[in-house]
Amino acid sequence: MNCEQATRLMSEAQERPLNLKEKTELKFHTVMCSGCRRFGEQMTLLRRFSRASGQKDKSDSD
Amino acid sequence: MDLAASELQTLRDKMLSFARLQLSDDALAEDVVQEALAGALKNADAFARAASLQTWVFAILKNKIADALRNRYRQPELESFDDECKECGSGDDQFNNKGHWQSHSSPQRWDAPERLIHDQHFWRVFDTCLEGLPAEQARVFMMREFIELSSDEICESLALSTSNLHVLLYRARLKLRQCLEGNWFNRGTSA
Numbered sequence: 001m002n003c004e005q006a007t008r009l010m011s012e013a014q015e016r017p018l019n020l021k022e023k024t025e026l027k028f029h030t031v032m033c034s035g036c037r038r039f040g041e042q043m044t045l046l047r048r049f050s051r052a053s054g055q056k057d058k059s060d061s062d
Numbered sequence: 063m064d065l066a067a068s069e070l071q072t073l074r075d076k077m078l079s080f081a082r083l084q085l086s087d088d089a090l091a092e093d094v095v096q097e098a099l100a101g102a103l104k105n106a107d108a109f110a111r112a113a114s115l116q117t118w119v120f121a122i123l124k125n126k127i128a129d130a131l132r133n134r135y136r137q138p139e140l141e142s143f144d145d146e147c148k149e150c151g152s153g154d155d156q157f158n159n160k161g162h163w164q165s166h167s168s169p170q171r172w173d174a175p176e177r178l179i180h181d182q183h184f185w186r187v188f189d190t191c192l193e194g195l196p197a198e199q200a201r202v203f204m205m206r207e208f209i210e211l212s213s214d215e216i217c218e219s220l221a222l223s224t225s226n227l228h229v230l231l232y233r234a235r236l237k238l239r240q241c242l243e244g245n246w247f248n249r250g251t252s253a
Contacts, residue, residue, distance in 0.1 A: 002161030011232040015213045035168035050207035052179045
């Protein structure tokens, strides 16, 4: 598995559950590849940012 | 509910800019915002239990935008989607010909991402990056991540295959990530 394949799987993981083979191969790759490891973390952040964006200018605090 | 006119105006402006970004259609954006506000006021009882007015109206607004998007794509005017996608599967310049990160594009550490939710400068960069995506990528990304439609719903309303959708989302995320890193997280550290 190369970085392009790994990042593609990490994006798909946001859309569907990965199967065991995919998960295992991805794990092997990310253990050794810091770039892809960060990419995976950033995918989670992108989703969090997007979902928070409706409330981005916080005018009423709790 | 007690709400000063100025507060309502501010809220309305935020809703409008959000809706415009999603729909790229000012008139339609005005309509959905109006409907969302009317819906929110009509259900003021439910709002009394909600955490904040803004959260509440934005939840309604998202639904209205989702409806508007579904309606728009029910008329299949965008038959170009499938064609676009043949190209979006091709190699990206962030990877070399072996499929490994180019040295300049390998993801770097993002510092303190949690603080950014309330940082207006960050959101300006975020919006600019989003607007810089190819139109069809931006559209599916927004439908998926902002409006929170399911993959199935998006495929159905755009007549896209699942694999096409995945490729479009992948391309969008790849570019958005790179843009945020270059223009926010690593700004000033590289050319």
